[in-house]
Amino acid sequence: MERKAFALGDIVEMKKAHPCGTNAWKVIRTGADVRIKCCGCDHSVMLARLEFERKMKKVIESTTE
Numbered sequence: 001m002e003r004k005a006f007a008l009g010d011i012v013e014m015k016k017a018h019p020c021g022t023n024a025w026k027v028i029r030t031g032a033d034v035r036i037k038c039c040g041c042d043h044s045v046m047l048a049r050l051e052f053e054r055k056m057k058k059v060i061e062s063t064t065e
């Protein structure tokens with residue numbers, strides 16, 4: 001399985017957009033669980049790391065380049 005590289009502060013796109021219509025999320029916590037915050041409405045969700053990697057489509061904006 002392909003591992004996706006992401007880091008704290010990155011903006012990522014998920015496979016499904018948030019109901020508010022935005023599909024850009026900021027990674028605000030990493031570890032065994034990953035917390036992301038919707039860039040459109042500031043709603044945040046916590047996902048297990050594996051679940052996050054499965055649902056994440058790509059990194060839109062990386063803070064580490």
Ligand SMILES: [Zn+2]
Binds near residue numbers: 018019038040
């Ligand atoms: Zn939202």
